[in-house]
Amino acid sequence: MPEMNPALANQFNTTLEKVKPTSILTFDRKVSAIPGIVKLTVGEPDFAVPEVGKQAAIAAIENDDSHYAPGTGSQALRQAISHFMADRYQLDYDPNSEIAVTIGATEAIFTSLFSLINPGDEVLIPTPTFPLYATVATMVGGVPVSVELPAPDFVLTPDLLKQALADHPKAKALVLNYPGNPTGTTYTADQLKALAAVLKETKLVVIADEIYSELTYGVKHVSLASFLPGQTLILNGASKSGAMTGxxxxxxAGPAALMKKLIMVHSILITAPSDPAMAAAVPLFGSEAGKQATEEMRQAYQERRDFLTAAFTRLGFEVASPAGAFYLFVKLPASQGTDDVAFATKAAEEAAVAMVPGSFFGAGGAGYLRLSYATSMDKLHLAVDRLEKFLKEA
Ligand SMILES: Cc1ncc(COP(=O)(O)O)c(C=O)c1O
Structure with missing residues (x-):
């Protein structure tokens, strides 16, 4: 095993001194070692890849679809994505100049921020939210600015946005994630229209992370791009709606003139996505069978959400019933104090139920826990039974 020459210890990019590994993964790794633990920590579907996707990937391999695709992704997948955006959200994106296939939404976040941010540029990030935005903004030399959203709805209002803009007039970008991780919050067309009216007066590029757009309950997802097409970059993908995280x-997707620079960065970074994986996503976005497969998963999530919402309310947690994604963001009962890290650690160690401390999602998250219901009903029942016993004994 090679040992690094000790003289190299300070040879790293100094920006990385400000970047920390994500607390969620560190916590998850720690609690995973607890025997028999029920994990409500992971943000990934427990479903198998839909059959149409699997068969398409197998066919791609057997047909020797094994060469560099265009940097923006295969023509077939960009066409399927264009169809998906029109069919579900009535949006018109040209597969030849306005869509790029990325390595998960994660690369889309990196590519967007890297393409926009100069050293010291501010990025407005409503919190609590997915921690990767602040991490990547920092990594590319920017300054993440948290816009703390008020409980219990965690919605960015035009007034909060105006205040953030007054405090940070030179901010370059806004990241808006909805349906939201960890809160499950979604936005109505009227709420989006009101935000768009404010944003239109600015030079902000909005990175709208709509990766959970297909997983909404009782409401239909509306894209911010319906009201702000000229300055919105929509991020989405197959990970959540297609159970294809791996x-x-x-x-x-965005206006061609913005996409041109992003596509340059993206192509330099990744060359092209993997052919079999792209083939699997074509029927997910482009066929009725793919749409149906997502719909079946959505219905299962809704059933789990309803069960978990009722159960946690009964256990004394304050639960907003989120209209999207597959998380509940619950407030600790008053009897349990406000230290979410201490509670989550104790619940993992003593009740063998793992939940993510809300403070890991930034300002506004302390005193909360995030529960992922992307796990089976049996496990959810077991988690609730264990927690009920734990709270009685606590
Ligand atoms: C809001 C949000 N955006 C992006 C991602 C990353 O998605 P992908 O696996 O497609 O990179 C996640 C994953 O948990 C997420 O919750």
Missing amino acids: YRIGFI
Whole structure:
């Protein structure tokens, strides 16, 4: 095993001194070692890849679809994504100049921020939210600015946005994730229209992370691009709606003039996505069978959400019933104090139920826990039974 020459210890990019590994993964790794633990920590579907996707990937391999695709992704997948955006959200994106297939939404976040941010540029990030935005903004030399959203709805209002813009007039970008991780919050067309009216007066590029757009309950997802097409980059992908987290297929859609620079960065970074993975995503976005497969998963999530919402309310947690994604963001009962890290650690160690401390999602998250219901009903029942016993004994 080679040992690094000790003289190299300070040879790293100094920006990385500000970047920390994500607390969620560190916590998850720690609690995973607890025997028999029920994990409500992971943000990934427990479903198998839909059959149409699997068969398409197998066919791609057997047909020797094994060469560099265009940097923006295969023509077939960009066409399927264009169809998906029109069919579900009535949006018109040209597969030849306005869509790029990325390595998961993760690369889409990196590519967008890297393409926009100069050293010291501010990025407005409503919190609590997915921690990767702040991490990547920092990594590319920017300054993440948290816009703390008020409980219990965690919605960015035009007034909060105006205040953030007044405090940070030179901010370059806004990241808006909805349906939201960890809160499950979604936005109505009226709420989006009101935000768009404010944003239109600015030079902000909005990175709208809509990766959970297909997983909404009782409401239909509306894209911010319906009201702000000229300055919105939509991020989405197959990870959540297609249960394909390991296939690593995401995409960015936006106006051609913005996409041109992003596509340059993206192509330099990744060359092209993997052919079989792209083939699997074509029927997900482009066929009725793919749409149906997502719909079946959505219905299962809704059933789990309803069960978990009722159960946690009964256990004394304050639960907003989120209209999207597959998380509940619950407030600790008053009897349990406000230290979410201490509670989550104790619940993992003593009740063998793992939940993510809300403070890991930034300002506004302390005193909360995130529960992922992307796990089976049996496990959810077991988690609730264990927690009920734990709270009685606590
Ligand atoms: C809001 C949000 N955006 C992006 C991602 C990353 O998605 P992908 O696996 O497609 O990179 C996640 C994953 O948990 C997420 O919750």
